Amino acid sequence: MRAVAVVPGTRDSLHVRSDAPKPSTGPDEALVRVVEAGVCGTDVEIHQGLYGEAPPGSPFLILGHENLGVGESAPAGAAVAAGDLVVSTVRRPCPERCRPCASDQNDMCLTGNFHERGIKGLHGFMSERYAESPHYLVKLPPHLRKFAVLMEPMSVVQKGIQQAVAIQQRLAWDPRRAMVLGAGPVGMLAAASLRLRGFEVYVMATGPEGSFKDRHLREAGITYVSTKTTPILALPKKTGPIDLVFEATGATAVVAPAMQVLGPNGVCILSSVTGGQQMVEMDLATWNREVVLGNRLVFGTVNASRAHFEMGRRDLEAVEELLPGWLGRLITRRIPFTEATRALQKPPDDIKTVLTFD
Secondary structure, eight states: OOEEEEOTTSTTOOEEESOOOOOOOOTTOEEEEEEEEEEOHHHHHHHTTSSOBOOTTOSSEEOOOEEEEEEEEOOTTOSOOTTOEEEEOOEEOOTTOOHHHHTTOGGGOSSSOOEEETTBEEOOSOBSEEEEOGGGEEEEOGGGTTTGGGHHHHHHHHHHHHHHHHHGGGSOOOOOEEEEEOOSHHHHHHHHHHHHTTOEEEEEESSOTTSHHHHHHHHTTOEEEETTTSOGGGHHHHHOOEEEEEEOOOOHHHHHHHHHTEEEEEEEEEOOOOOSOOOOOOOHHHHHHHHHHTTOEEEEOOSOOHHHHHHHHHHHHHHHHHSTTTTGGGEEEEEEGGGGGGGGSOOTTOOEEEEEOO
C-alpha cells in the first residue's frame, strides 16, 4: 500500500512509500478508503523531526490526522456502512483507562499515555486505506464532501468554544465581541463559528488588509485587521472591550497579548502548541491584577472528542447553508499525495492544503 510517511526524530524525512502495511480489519473494525488528508503545522513539525512517535516495531510513521474517507466495509449493526462518507477522530485512550478516557473523553487524558493517529504511536491517515473501530468514525452527509476534510480542525474549534461557554456559566455573561488571532484554517473556522453564534468578530493576522483572506472573511460579515498596522493590544480602543479571544497562530509572541487584550469577565482560548524556547517580556504584575480584578479567564485546549466532531458537523452544515461555497474556498490547494513534499511549501495566500488520494 502507498502512504506518506516520516522517520520520527529525523529532520526532512517526509517521503512516499509503496510498502506500507495493508490494513487488516478485525471483526469489529471498518475498512476506509482515504479520499483526502489535510496538511497542518503539526505534520510540518513532525517532518522537521521535532516530535512524532512510530507504532511499536515500525521504522516509520504514516503521517496525517486530518482526514476524509469512504467506508468500504463495516461490521454488521455499526453506525457506519460501506459507501458512507466518514471522518475519524484522532486520539485513542490510554491503557490505564483514566477517568476521562473511560468516559470517552480521550482528549482530556490524565496519564499522557494516549495514542494519536499520525502523531503518537499509531499510523495516520495519509495512506490509501486504514482500518478503524466504527466508534471513532463520524458519518457525514454527502453534500459536505467538498470541504469535509476540515472536520478535524473544526472539532478543535468546537471544543474551545464549547468549553468557554460552559466555564462562563459561572456568571451572567452576555458576550458581544470576539477576537480571533491567526487567519489559518483554525482561525478562519473559529471566526465563522463565532459569527454563527452572533459575535461581532475581528480576525487579526500579519497579512495585509485587502488580501484574499480579508476579502473572504468580509463575505462572512467578519472584519480582518492586519497586525502590521494595528497592534493586538490597540484593537479594543477602536472596537470596545473584547469578550472572547481565540488564539490560533502557533506564535509564541502572540500568547501574551492574547491574554492581555481581554475585557472584564472575558475568556481567552489558547489553541496553539508553540514549539522551541522563546523569552517574551511581560508585565506580570499588571496582568495578574487585571485577571483577578476583572474576573478574566485563560485556558488551553487541544485535540477533541467525538462529541466535538459531531458539533463540528453541525456548524459546517450551518455555515454552508448561510454562505454556500465559502467553506470550500478555504481549501486553496489540492495536491496528489504522490507529490506530498510540495504541500510543505506554503504560498502567502494559502489557507488549507489537502492531499488527494481518490
